[in-house]
Amino acid sequence: MRRDLPRSLDEDADASAPVVAVSSVAQAYRRESLWQKGRGERLIAFAGVRRGELVLDLGCGTGGLTQQLAELVGPDGHVLGIDPDEARIALARHTALAPNLEFKVGTAETLGEVAPGRPFDLVFSNFVFHWIRDKQAVLRLMRGLLRPAGRILVQCVSSLPALVAELSRLADPSGEQILRDFAFEDAAALARHVEGAGLQLLRLEEQHGTHVYPTLDALMTWWQATTHDRFDPRAVEPAALSRFVERHGDGGAFRVRETFCWFEARLPPTHAWGRGG
């Protein structure tokens, strides 16, 4: 039996990480997103990546996981990382250097143009699908890029953490707009999209985790970076922020409880009896 992802990733919480001044939003994202990375590493371990494979990392961000995938496929393999955020791709190109590693600016919705005609062994995507509105259409594009024996592995957040929603809404009106841009869907909806895209769902799990931000600054810096600088902490009234701290601060720390899903899918097996004779 294949190894399960952990039920709770609480142990990933990097409660002692220092809060460093933000020099750029992409760098801040890399620094503040260690828990997404930790969960992505578990997904990579589950993926059983082999030497020589061709891998697509959709929504690769600053490229940390993409680089790990490149190490696993080795010099005979190749990894393509795609992300619409030019600053994140620039940082990825700058820091993740390997001959078998390539980064492109592009979106999930335009996958066919960004990665034309490439038959991938693995299409991997960590914490990106909650930004994608038409998941079924993107899954169809992924399906078109798979080798017959290829697999798709996706992990995403399935509902908005209440604490984050409350924080975001304090930055009126931009904080509310940011929340509308997410497209959270639960496990049942994801299963329908996978099957609707003509893929076979091999496995789907919903999980819960808590990430502890050691300070309010750490929480706000992460949310600002993850929303690509659209959440502006300066837009929050100090009095409203004090009330938020009184309600949710736990000895100065903030606990974000989230629900997320991961699934594995592949092309359906062809039915020999469907060929006649």
Ligand SMILES: C[S@@+](CC[C@H](N)C(=O)[O-])C[C@H]1O[C@@H](n2cnc3c(N)ncnc32)[C@H](O)[C@@H]1O
């Ligand atoms: C939470 S980050 C995850 C980054 C990386 N996969 C990781 O685990 O570290 C989500 C990424 O999805 C990208 N993204 C958002 N919308 C996207 C879309 N429509 N197509 C592809 N990527 C998208 C963002 O630019 C961002 O870098």
